[in-house]
Amino acid sequence: MSTPLRSVHIASLGCARNDVDSEELAARLELGGFVLVDDAEDAETVVVNTCGFVEQAKKDSIDTLLAAADLKDDGVVKSVVAVGCMAERYGVELAQSLPEADAVFGFDAYTDIADRLRSILDGEKPISHVPRDRRKLLPLTPSARPAAAAGIATPGHAPLPDGLAPQSGPPTLRRRLGRGPSASLKIASGCDRRCAFCAIPAFRGSYLSRPLDELEAEARWLVEDGVKEVFLVSENTSSYGKDLGSDHRLERLLERLSAVDGLEWIRVSYLQPAEIRPGLIDAMFGIDKVVPYFDLSFQHASKSVLRSMRRFGDPDSFLSLIGMIRSRSPHAGIRSNVIAGFPGETEADVEILRQFIIDANLDVLGVFGYSDEEGTEGADLAGHLPEEEIEERRAMLADVAIEVCEARADDRIGEDVIVLVEEADGTGRAMHQAPETDGVVTLDLPAAVGDIISARVTDSDGIDLIAEAK
DSSP states (O other), X not given: OOSOOEEEEEEEOSSHHHHHHHHHHHHHHHHTTEEEOXXXXXXXXXXXXXXXXXXXXXXXXXXXXXXXXXXXXXXXXXXXXXXXXXXXXXXXXXXXXXXXXXXXXXXXXXXXXXHHHHHHHXXXXXXXXXXXXXXXXXXXXXXXXXXHGGGSOOTTOOBOOTTOOOSSSOSBSOOOSOOSSXXXXXXXXXXXOOOXXXXXXXXXXXXXXXXXXXXXXXXXXXXXXXXOEEEEEOSOGGGTXXXXXXXXXXXXXXXXXXXXXXXXXXXXXXXXXXXXXXXXXXXXXXXXXXXXXXXXOOBOOOXXXXXXTTOOOOHHHHHHHHHHHHHHXXXXXXXXXXXXXXXXXXXXXXXXXXXXXXXXXXXXXEEEEOOOOTTSGGGGOSOOOOHHHHHHHHHHHHHHHHHHHHHHHHXXXXXXXXXXXXXXXXXXXXXXXXXXXXXXXXXXXXXXXXXXXXXXXXXXXXXXXXXXXX
């Protein structure tokens, strides 16, 4: 290339969807003449892919940006750039409050990210991103969105540039940043739901599915790179295909991925309970390679609180869904998250949620305290609780959840499990455990990374399991 290679480090925060976006940025930067380095200290530019979902995630993003900016004093790091959800959501406001960052770029900047970083290194001062409601970029009618999406920058939906069809490699712009046997596969972006506590649709946009052929091709590429498990991620996985037609729903995608040679496990994340169809449950249990794992977004159990959240359900319907799953597979993994302290939540609502946590007997349950998010309906609702009371409720429910989930793990002693090995010391995950969030299994002997080993659980440690290879 006529321009010198420049070094860049990408720090990825937040969810697995953000990690896939970071891998798109990595591919774009390599094509644009940058060398990716593993350590921020060795990079001329540090790109921080921020998370803008909840207050703690925002704080972590700012702390990471400040830590990277501190490296500029050492002489190697010359620029620090914020991208991702927090940058997209706040744009100019973030740039003004964080002058330590040399640039704040939204999603529209991804297509020419290499040129933008190079211009910063050449001394130019970029214009900070101006946020907009990304729901307005696509048609209201889902079926009209695929045709309209070509000119809109949507992270994770980046086809290769013309003339760059690879002899081997990913079918889309993606460069893996990890080497483990599991990889996320982003099947859609955005969300059409209007939950009162969530700002994601405004900065991620309306729901947009990726085509079946493209996803199957990317899964094959991942397998060629050593992947044994694909983790299907999106803001709302159960809606997959709503914009592509009746022949392109999640069940059909699972069938297509199951036919990929060398792929052993298919894991589905973030299912909306209100969208669970009997046919989807049949598919998840009946299609080869789909692991019995259900990530169900309950958020609460009280019917009145759920209605205020603009969600649906109650303890009976949720427990019926859990019972339906466990009647098919008693050892299936089920995890969820709930919010404590939503505006208007009464002590009776807290008791309903507490009892639901006990009755549901989930494998993993995250309990979060409510906090206002700008631009959401929840921020304007009556009945806000003091922060101290929200934290008291959260802590109490979290203690109950920990006790329940640890007891569920203890009940697995004596159970036969299949383990995907992720570390050479024999640490891995069983089918009911998702990457990073749901605990691990420690085998009694070392094994090769990527091996799939039958074992029997002999003990538990919190939600983690200890097992002997069979």
